[in-house]
Amino acid sequence: MIEIKNIHKTFGENKVLRGISANFEEGKNNLIIGGSGSGKTTLLKCIVGLHDVTEGEVLFDGENFTHMNFEERVPIRKKIGMLFQNSALFDSMTVEQNIMFPLNLFTDMSQSEKQDRANFCLERVALKDKNKLFPAELSGGMKKRVGIARAIAMEPKYLFVDEPNSGLDPKTSILIDELINELTQEYKITTVIVTHDMNSVMGIGDHILFLHQGEKWWEGSNKEIAHTDNKELNDFVFASKFTQAAKEKL
Structure with missing residues (x-):
């Protein structure tokens, strides 16, 4: 399990993350969603140590990653797999x-x-x-x-994925989601995925963290997301459906 506690991240005068706490569980697809500029990719980079947090802690199975130096972090980093947005081959x-x-x-x-x-x-x-x-x-x-x-x-024991379906057609996106889901369950990986793809959210979102303006705005599963009365989350989740409905009327 990965625990994040009261994560803040500031770049100069810009407060990108504001006190985010959550648990990401083993064998589950943990999705981080939110609009552009909500801080989701920054949070991912803070968890894996690509950004140092301004305040707060990141724990991997109880080990405090935040307070470790570079050499102390190596054993945990060896357990981390990463898929970058552009694959980075x-x-x-x-x-x-x-x-x-x-x-x-x-x-x-x-x-x-x-x-x-x-x-x-x-x-x-x-x-x-x-x-x-x-x-x-x-x-x-x-x-x-x-x-x-x-x-x-x-x-890896932990898998981090940044926008896995970016630039892919819907059919290929579903195949990628299914593959990530299979690997997560088969190897009991703690998987953390940053995505804006609502098909991914509804298809494999075991645990979802919704960020809004750098804050945790909602947390739950894909089964719960359709019944929330959180306005900002509803606007984000159903925006694409409204857009598509409008297009069909033209």
């Missing part, structure tokens, strides 16, 4: 080399062991035998799957 590396990158950095595995692990991860994301392709030869959905394969290469 190295263009000069093959698919296989991209997946093996964290294994080269953080493990003493032999070359054959790393090869076996890369093959396993590729097969798990339905990209068997794509080892020697370069990112430029892949579709957007395939890049996302390679990014997921690299993220699970170290058998």
